[in-house]
Amino acid sequence: MSDDTSLNLTRRQFLGTSSALAGLAIAPGVFLTKVAHAGDTEAATDKNRWGMLIDTSKCATGCNECVTACNKENGISGTHGPATDAQWIRKVTLTDKQTGYVQSLPLMCQHCANPPCVDVCPTGASMKRADGIVLVDKHICIGCRYCMMACPYKARSFIHEVLEEQKAVAPRGKGTVESCTMCVQRVDANRGEADKSKHVDPACVEACNASGHKAMWFGDLKDPDSEIATELKKHGGQQLRADLQLNTGVRYQGIT
Amino acid sequence: MMQNSRLLQSLLTMAVLALWASITVAEVTGPTIPKAKEMANPDTKCIKPVEDMRKNHMHYLLHQRDETLREGIREEKFKGESLKECIGCHNAPAKDGKVARVSEREHFCNACHSYAAVKIDCFDCHADKPANTEYRHPLGGAIKTSQTGFDSKQLLNQPTLDPVAAKEDKKP
Numbered sequence: 467m468s469d470d471t472s473l474n475l476t477r478r479q480f481l482g483t484s485s486a487l488a489g490l491a492i493a494p495g496v497f498l499t500k501v502a503h504a505g506d507t508e509a510a511t512d513k514n515r516w517g518m519l520i521d522t523s524k525c526a527t528g529c530n531e532c533v534t535a536c537n538k539e540n541g542i543s544g545t546h547g548p549a550t551d552a553q554w555i556r557k558v559t560l561t562d563k564q565t566g567y568v569q570s571l572p573l574m575c576q577h578c579a580n581p582p583c584v585d586v587c588p589t590g591a592s593m594k595r596a597d598g599i600v601l602v603d604k605h606i607c608i609g610c611r612y613c614m615m616a617c618p619y620k621a622r623s624f625i626h627e628v629l630e631e632q633k634a635v636a637p638r639g640k641g642t643v644e645s646c647t648m649c650v651q652r653v654d655a656n657r658g659e660a661d662k663s664k665h666v667d668p669a670c671v672e673a674c675n676a677s678g679h680k681a682m683w684f685g686d687l688k689d690p691d692s693e694i695a696t697e698l699k700k701h702g703g704q705q706l707r708a709d710l711q712l713n714t715g716v717r718y719q720g721i722t
Numbered sequence: 723m724m725q726n727s728r729l730l731q732s733l734l735t736m737a738v739l740a741l742w743a744s745i746t747v748a749e750v751t752g753p754t755i756p757k758a759k760e761m762a763n764p765d766t767k768c769i770k771p772v773e774d775m776r777k778n779h780m781h782y783l784l785h786q787r788d789e790t791l792r793e794g795i796r797e798e799k800f801k802g803e804s805l806k807e808c809i810g811c812h813n814a815p816a817k818d819g820k821v822a823r824v825s826e827r828e829h830f831c832n833a834c835h836s837y838a839a840v841k842i843d844c845f846d847c848h849a850d851k852p853a854n855t856e857y858r859h860p861l862g863g864a865i866k867t868s869q870t871g872f873d874s875k876q877l878l879n880q881p882t883l884d885p886v887a888a889k890e891d892k893k894p
Contacts, residue, residue, distance in 0.1 A: 603788075604847055634848075634849040654796045
């Protein structure tokens, strides 16, 4: 054991002691001192609620840009065909049988404020973050798939096969359930970035904008100045299966 | 007389066995642990002392994963402490540019885990190689105690982890 190491450890012990003192709580959850940095050094709070708005009149039939971008960002690739492949976002085509009017829209996890998938989860793996993003904690997911049954949007997928080549930002594996994370890695990166012009949208929204359709908005539903909140205030937005009173974070315009 | 010779015989057998065992033990070598991309600077060391990391890395990772996933506390606070950061620096490409997979002995995690016969399932889901092979995490900056419960000091106070105490023990 070199002297350097023991010095280092003494310093470390000192730091440990001092930070333990600094971390003394005056009440549960209330600390005397806190790290001053904003962003992803601190927990996501309910000051934000992340949401999306989709204008189906701008969403082009046959366009699959959002799905492709999602698959690329999160490392989703097919294994044994559509019956079992994971699908975080999919395109749905609606045809009005009376008039023949066809419209197309992307469908993914609706990030409900009252998510049924969280209600039914026996282990607590299916969870909603403070900022409204609904996720699966795959560390404790047992793959029972109750959440898949409970979800009225069929938004979740089960991984049947051993996976390889996962992305570092999106861990995925056999025996667990998964769904759209609203690109939570990007959301957290945004929280760490003070300059709003450098904020990035989820992959699907980014791709939709890049393709020129501009049918999707992403933003903070609780921030009255955000683009999504302004648009919702101006033109409104519809929840899918609003009768279920799930208060979805993803809203749609133009569904007739 | 008969008893004495039996005793002698068993003692002799034990001595031979002990000798054989000591030779065998001497022949066993530890796992070959692949080097990180860059050796830590002597002033900063790595993010934590090697002894600490060897014994406690699983506690750090376990604690960190919940805060990251459930609360969204990511890179800044745990700079260097996340699994992604371990892999980013320690699972360095070999000279031929090949990055070891977790199934291979050359993989940083598997080098020890296959030796110790401890099966880990981290890489059933997590990427076992760095997204960017050029990436190096900053050294010496991540020594922090979490605000929300886990106290690494408790672990460090265990006698085996205290190099000062260990040194004193060795004194004649």
